[in-house]
Amino acid sequence: xxxxxxxxPTLVTPTQTLTxxxxxxxxxxxxxxxxxxxxxxxxGKTLEWLAVIYWNDDDRYKPSLRSRLAITxxxxxxxxxxxxxxxxxxxxxxxxxxHVVGLGYAFDxxxxxxxxxxxx
Amino acid sequence: EIxxxxxxxxxxxSPGERATLSCRASQSISANYLAWYQQKxxxxxxxxxxxxxxxAPGIPGRFSGSGSGTDFTLTISSLEPEDFAVYYCQxxxxxxxxxxxxxxxxxxx
Numbered sequence: 001x002x003x004x005x006x007x008x009p010t011l012v013t014p015t016q017t018l019t020x021x022x023x024x025x026x027x028x029x030x031x032x033x034x035x036x037x038x039x040x041x042x043x044g045k046t047l048e049w050l051a052v053i054y055w056n057d058d059d060r061y062k063p064s065l066r067s068r069l070a071i072t073x074x075x076x077x078x079x080x081x082x083x084x085x086x087x088x089x090x091x092x093x094x095x096x097x098x099h100v101v102g103l104g105y106a107f108d109x110x111x112x113x114x115x116x117x118x119x120x
Numbered sequence: 121e122i123x124x125x126x127x128x129x130x131x132x133x134s135p136g137e138r139a140t141l142s143c144r145a146s147q148s149i150s151a152n153y154l155a156w157y158q159q160k161x162x163x164x165x166x167x168x169x170x171x172x173x174x175x176a177p178g179i180p181g182r183f184s185g186s187g188s189g190t191d192f193t194l195t196i197s198s199l200e201p202e203d204f205a206v207y208y209c210q211x212x213x214x215x216x217x218x219x220x221x222x223x224x225x226x227x228x229x
Contacts, residue, residue: 039218104212107165108167108170108176
């Protein structure tokens with residue numbers, strides 16, 4: 001059974017760095033083709049993909065956010081970490097991590113999400 | 121940059137009726153990388169269809185997907201009460217990575 005769960009701060013001050021952790025079970029990030037992505041959703045708005053990292057350390061970022069994002073994995077802990085620098089109120093929303101198999105394929109298992117509010 | 125436009129923005133129907141949701145791409149895309157998700161309030165999205173027309177595991181047969189090129193459709197043949205939710209289409213493009221549509225809200229009439 002594949003499960004994912006996001007964790008991180010609920011409140012972040014503008015210009016600070018946001019660090020989110022996705023802890024998963026039921027699969028390994030050493031298995032060929034497997035990846036974990038991050039997707040966020042501002043309140044009342046659509047989904048926005050941020051980044052994805054694959055079993056072979058291949059990583060991809062949304063181009064407009066690339067300079068602010070970093071995604072890493074720790075296979076021994078079954079965790080994927082997303083850091084976002086210089087956050088602003090527009091970064092407020094629910095952040096999801098999700099499992100994917102293969103570059104470009106759909107996210108088939110999702111965590112419940114973690115809410116982040118960027119406010120002074 | 122590819123844009124996915126979903127229509128209608130809101131669809132009001134009754135249980136038992138047929139729902140047809142549209143996802144239109146600003147340029148031709150590969151159906152292999154077109155997916156549909158369902159999201160209920162306070163929940164994570166749930167994968168319904170991938171490759172435009174392939175059911176994700178556990179998805180009821182009343183859901184079906186079709187389309188090619190720029191026009192894709194998600195059809196729910198006979199609405200059940202649990203189907204009222206927001207639906208998103210999503211595409212992967214190697215230049216612009218993963219893109220989501222703005223969503224269609226399916227509400228009870």
